[in-house]
Amino acid sequence: MDAEATLSSTLQPQIIDYEGSQYRTEFWEGQGREYENLVERLAIQRLLPPTGDILLEAGAGFGRLADLYAGYRRVILMDYSFSLLQEARMLWGDDERFVFVAASIYEMPFASSLVDALVMVRVMHHxxxxxxxxxxxxxxxxxxxxxxxxxxxxxxxxxxxxxxxxRQRWNPFRREPYEFVPLNFDFHPAWMTERLRRSGLVPERELAISSFRLAALKRRVSPERLARLDNALAGLGAKVKLSPSILVKCRNQKREMSVAPLSTKGFFRCPACAAVELEHRAEVVVCRQCHRAWPIVDGVYDFRNVSRETPSA
Ligand SMILES: C[S@@+](CC[C@H](N)C(=O)[O-])C[C@H]1O[C@@H](n2cnc3c(N)ncnc32)[C@H](O)[C@@H]1O
Structure with a gap:
């Protein structure tokens, strides 16, 4: 399918299904990706402000990167997969700073200007x-x-x-995204930069990472050494951007610089009606405007089942 057509389509985009997936054990643990993991961690540490108030990781999966947010007062791990969030909760649930939220990136259940850092890794391609x-x-x-x-x-x-x-038919120089399998896209850096800017997220610094993702090299050189080398070259590499993965630090210039009052109405925003007055009850969060009740299941706030219908009060 024409990826540009797919991408520009739909008010109701499809969401990739990670529910019940063994992402942690089948993709990461014992799968020979120590180098990739280390590289991403080093790069995030370079670009993320080390301290802050509320950090949101969008598409956080099982919380692989959550230890990098130690300097934040509150950390929201959000994902569409409830089962991955359960794994995240097993790992991080004892730490009171963490909040686990099942929701879509397309309709985030948070008040505007809530967070002061947002991280999204290995998600954009979906x-x-x-x-x-x-x-x-x-x-x-x-x-x-x-x-x-x-x-x-x-x-x-x-x-x-x-x-x-x-050996490959698709042209890597063409700007439009390439959907190599359904709901998996590769992006041209110029296209991505343009889309970020258009959204008011202005790129400030970039790192070209994972340049040594080659089986032969990974067999010969330790992941730590390879990751250090990758990290040393990542800034320079960003000038040409030939690596399979790019980490970009953007600053939000769309929203006004003043910070929304967090304590008054809140943290959550109803994804069905956009009201920010939600009331916490025992096992639900209830929207005072549309009366939708969003369940809290095993410590995970579940905002996935969005329907615009207004239930009766
Ligand atoms: C490849 S995993 C990456 C997980 C984590 N960021 C990491 O690097 O370990 C992609 C994640 O994005 C989540 N995801 C994909 N589309 C999403 C959407 N529209 N809203 C919320 N999460 C989404 C998936 O459920 C999955 O957990």
Missing amino acids: LQAPDLALGEIARVLQGGKVFLLEYANKRNLKAIARYMLR
Whole structure:
């Protein structure tokens, strides 16, 4: 399918299904990706402000990166997969700073300007409607604050070489995203930069990471050493952006610099009617405007089942 058509489509974008997936054990643990994990962690540590008030990780999965947020007073781990959030809760649930929220990036259940740092890693490549997601990100992030985005770069060295050698038909130099399997997209850096800017998320610094994602190299050099080398070259590499993954630090210039009053009405925003007056009851959060009751199941706030119908009071 034409990826540009898919991407620009739909007010109701499809969401990839990670429910019940063994993402932690089948993709990370014991799967030979120590280098990739280390590289991402080093890069995030370089670009993320080390301290702050409320940090949101969008598409946080099982909370792989959550220890990097130790300097934040409150950490929201949000994902569409309830089962992955349960795993995150097993790992981080004892730490009172953490809040676990099941919701879509396209309709985040948070008050505008709530968070002062937002991280999204290994998620953008699943998003069918990036503009919608970036709009939501700009909404919930305070003005002047940092959005850290990792995305998959279609114009990477391997793709260029394969294209030149006619081993691959799709053109890595074309700007439109490439959907290599359904709901998996690679992005051209120029396209992504333009979309970020359009959303008011202005790129400030970039790192080109995971440049040594080659089995032969990974067999010979330890993950720590390879990750250190990658980290040393990541800034320089960002000038040409030939790596398979890019981490970009953006500043939100869309929203006004003043910070919304967090304590008054709140933290959550009803994803069905956008009201910010929600009342905490025993096992639900109830919207005072549309009366939707959003369940809290095993310590996870569940805002996924959005319907615009107004239940009777
Ligand atoms: C490849 S995993 C990455 C998880 C985590 N960021 C990490 O790097 O370990 C992608 C995650 O994005 C989540 N996701 C994809 N689309 C989403 C959406 N529209 N809203 C919320 N989460 C989404 C998936 O459920 C999954 O947990």
